[in-house]
Amino acid sequence: MTTAVVRGALEQPYEYSRRELVEPDWRRFPGWADVTEEQWRDPQWQRAHCVKNARQLHALAGGLLSEAFYDDLAEDQAxxxxxxxxxxxxxxxTMAPSVTSGFTEAFLADPIRRYMLPVASDRDPVWPSHPHSSRDSLHEAEMWVVEGLTHRYPTKVLAxxxxxxxxxxxxCTRMxxxxxxTPQVDKQRLLLKPVDRQDAMLDYLxxxxxxxxxxxxxxxxxxxPWRQLEAFLMRLLAISSVRDIRLASKALAGLPQHWLQPAVVEGMAKVAQAAARRGVNLAVHTHVNHVQSVTPLVAEATRAMLDAGVRDVRNQGVLMRGVNATAEDLLDLCFALQGEAGILPYYFYMCDMIPAAEHWRVSVAEAQDLQHAIMGYLPGYATPRIVCDVPYVGKRWVDQAVAYDRERGISSWTKNYRTLLDTESPDQDQHFPYYDPISSLPEAGRRWWAARR
Ligand code: SF4
Incomplete structure (x- = not known):
């Protein structure tokens, strides 16, 4: 007698099921009750109707949000x-996309709201900032070779x-x-005229x-402005040593209407043709953190870029508590990007150590667990790497820490090349620290930091 082996679908920690993309109905906001689809698709209308302050949010949302929410928002801004x-x-x-009642609660809990419209009650009540947090935490400006051109890796620059x-x-890491x-941050300014800055960058390259x-x-x-960008890209393409060009735009998800404008699509096609003729890899990199942001318009804008001849559209998200720091959130997002929108899940960066970011940051240990948890579901080439951008080092996969004191939340990292700030060859033994958020530490670790406050 043979025993029949039943091989059904096993229950998995994450269950994939295909989900259609949906554009949330904007008419649920009283201030947009009469906005037509034509207006919605118009990038000029979108830019003119951006919400820039609490008064405008009030005018849009009416009584949907409680007064306590606005107080919370005002306190955060101050x-x-x-x-x-x-x-x-x-x-x-894309915030609270399908809520009909209890809007304030849903809005407060919403993952997009949590990072795009922070309120004071979101912040870490004990350690809103890590003692080692800093403006320009990646020291990009220290590595400018000309204004705005960061040369941090041997073969790559950021313009x-x-x-x-x-x-x-x-x-934002470039806060x-x-x-x-803002009341808390007096921003640095680029001083050169755009045309002079671009000339200096191209000259350096x-x-x-x-x-x-x-x-x-x-x-x-x-x-x-598109014509200025196109002209810069064409000049960049004329430099024979440049082999990869990546255009960074969160607007592909935040304002896809921009990338659907005929002048932009046609211009991109010209640039892509020139790149193809010269054998240069031209890609668009965007920044999507949650599946709710992946709507049909985002997929349409991505398709327009790919049809124009861009070789790839990739996503570099940021890993944040309360936004996407669960395996389910990351996989939901990656499947929507990869399967529905044509965007390759590429990286998730750990949130950098800027001021007031502790409530978003996760520990290296949590990031390592998440990397483990998302392996094996997506095609290998579309399985994102979770990386830590270590100050003075650069991106490192979260499993590349060479030492890790979990109690105090201090990990150590090494580097294998020199940056402009290093005058001597890299010392393989030199360790660079990265710090976990203090609220994520065990009691003994929290006491250690408190004693040094
Ligand atoms: S789109 Fe990028 S650069 Fe702009 S605010 Fe967001 S994170 Fe910063």
């Missing part, structure tokens, strides 16, 4: 906010063309430079053929 408020309707509409974005994220000043990879960023390149 005491903590490192970024000013700037929310395109597209982005705001900051602009210091503004169509949307401002509460956790030192990007956006308008011409003189430095060891650099083959240019991340064109900001801010957000969606805020560079």
């Amino acid at each position: 005491k903590f906010a490192t970024m000013s408020m700037l929310l395109p309707p597209q982005m705001l509409n 900051e063309l602009v210091s503004t974005c169509p949307q401002y994220c509460g956790h 030192d430079l990007v956006g308008t000043s 011409q003189r430095t053929p060891g650099v083959r990879d240019v991340v064109v960023s900001g801010g957000d390149v969606a805020n560079v």
Whole structure:
């Protein structure tokens, strides 16, 4: 007698089921009750109707949000906010997308709201900032070779063309430079005229053929007038040592209407053709942190970029508590990006050690657990790496720490190349620290930090 082996579907820690993308109905907000689809798709309308302050949010949401919420928001802006408020309707509409009652509670708990519209009650009540947090925590400006051009890795540079974005994220790592000043943060300014800065960047790249990879960023390149951006990219493509160009734009998700404009799509097609002729890999990198942001318009804008000839559209999200720091949230997002929107899940960065970010940050141990938990579900090439951007080192996979004191939350990392700040060869024994949020530590670790306050 043979025993029949029944091989059914096993129960898994994460169950995949395909979900259609949905554009939330913006008419649920009283202030947008009469907004037409034509207006919604118009990037000019979107930019003109961004919510920039509590008064405008009040006018939009009416009685949907309680007065206590506005007080919480005002307190945050006065005491903590490192970024000013700037929310395109597209982005705001992905918050509490399908709630009909109990809107304030749902809005408060919403993952997009948590990082795009922080309130004081979100912040860590004991350690809102880590003692080692700092503005420009990655020391990018220290590694500028010309204004806005960070040369941090041997073969790669970051070109900051602009210091503004169509949307401002509460956790922005470039909070030192990007956006308008807040009561807490008087921002640095780019001093050169855009044209002079671009000339200086291109001149450096011409003189430095060891650099083959240019991340064109900001801010957000969606805020560079298209003709100016196209001209810069064409000049970049004329430098024979440049082999990879990546355009950084969160607006692909926050304001997809921008990337759907005919002039932008046609311009991108010209740039992509030139890149293909020269054998240069041209890609768009975006920044999506939660599945709610992946709507049909985002997929449409991505398709427009791919059809224009961009080789790839990739996502670099940020790992944040209360936003996406569970395996389920990460996998839901990655499946929507990869399976429905044509965006490759690429990286999740641990949130950097900027001021007032402790409530968002997770420990290295939690990040390691999350990396483990998301393995094996997505195709290998679409399984994102969770990385820690270690000050003075650069990106490291979370499992690359060479030592880790879990009680005090201090991990150590090494590097294998020199940055502009290193005058001598890298010392393999030199360790660079990264710090877990203190509230994530065991009692003994929290006491250790408290004694040093
Ligand atoms: S889009 Fe990027 S650069 Fe702009 S505020 Fe957000 S994180 Fe910062």
